[in-house]
Amino acid sequence: MRLLTHNMLSSNIKGVANDFRLRIDIEKVVEKQIEWKALIDASRSMGYTKLPDEADPSMLDSDDFLQKFHHALLELHLEEGALVCPETGRKFPVNKRIPNMLLHEDEVPIWLIREVRLVKHRDCRWNFRCSATSFEEKIMLLRIKSGKTNIHLQVSLKLSLFISIAFKSTCRHHSSSETEIESERITKIINDHPFPDHPLHLTLCHQIPPVVLSPTFVENVLGRLFATHSNGLKAFEFFKYSLLHSQFCPSSDAFEKTLHILTRMCYFDKAWELMEEIRRSHLSLLTLKSMSIMLSRIARFQSYEDTLEAFERMEKKIFAGKKFGTDEFNILLRAFCTQRQMKEARSVFNQLHSQFSPNAKTMNILLLGFKESGDVTAVELFYHEMVRRGFKPNNVTYNIRIDAYCKKGCFGDGLRLFEEMKQINCSPTLETITTLIHGAGVARNTTKAKELFNEICMRNLLPDIGAYNALMSSLIRSRDMKSAASFIIASIR
């Protein structure tokens, strides 16, 4: 199975539009019995204005990639918040924007260019509208792959612009699941509530019967509150309400979301209060992840000393006196590293390494921190220190160093480390090769990028979305549109 994302497609089309002015081969379209007029008419009816009136010979080109692109008949239906392909019945959920789509074998791939919005008409119907500004960007290409027939090159299929959408006036914007509808309703109530002028829990008591308070529902509401940047104190109130009234044990996800919401808005007192409460009532929810959320935010918004104090407070008070070891030490270091506070990370390491025996992961966390700060010299210096201290570099160590070079445009150095890796029997991973493909792109070396992509399969690894995106972006960066187009065709076969 091959995977392809909307992003890959859209970046490719953007490149096509820029470089080729999206030469639409009218003659070929007619020759292949594709209903060009239908496409134009449908586009006009959608309000597109910059449409060519007639075939412009200068737009013709012998390149056949459009022929390969323009495959399908599209008449999608919008039902209950989902796009439905009439041929296969497969549904694609629709939110404010159609999410990135993955293309699977035997499923309907949807290629979208730029942003697509659902627009509500005055008569309560829904329709699609592209937000892009030029015709090139407004065309959306869709392809239906029938289970039995390979239609890649069978361009005699009817082409019509898919935008003729059937709709239901009753359709909902989001998923049809009852939990989602209910959580959306409760989120709105919470967001509109005048808390803290009036108590929120009374409203929640009125609006949410305890039986509705499933872990999924609670996570759903908190997720929405998180996404809408709602008042953190309201989210906290809601979570406390769920702790009191739900017949289920709260999920770690709900707890972590609440912690995220509170710390993001710097409500650290409330966050500690929440941790204390969970320590008393649901100790098992206190995990390294929740500790990491808290420490990262404190490192970001408070002082170095505050962060160290918080770490101590975690050990002595929150985590029930558990003796902290390497894992917890790594979390502390990572908190500084992710905030790019490498002086602080270094200082903590020097200060505490004798107390918490560091491991290879510890060293890689620091190495990564130096890399993210964009300091290749610091990466190499720390790498040598790591070796001097007796740590054996592993795949991750090499991947970080290779990425540091590639991001700086030193592709040759990246390749050198790649060779070194192989020589010492440290097997390159999918991440190693993806990094190098990206590095080849930065160095505008598409030949090497393609070679590296092929090496993935030669090493019995399976390319994933990251690897595809890396090659696609490398090709686009070098304006190698032909390779980009054939890469797409090859990917979906």
Added chain:
DNA sequence: TTAGGGTTAG
């Protein structure tokens, strides 16, 4: 927020 890679959009 996960010791490592890619993309976009908000």
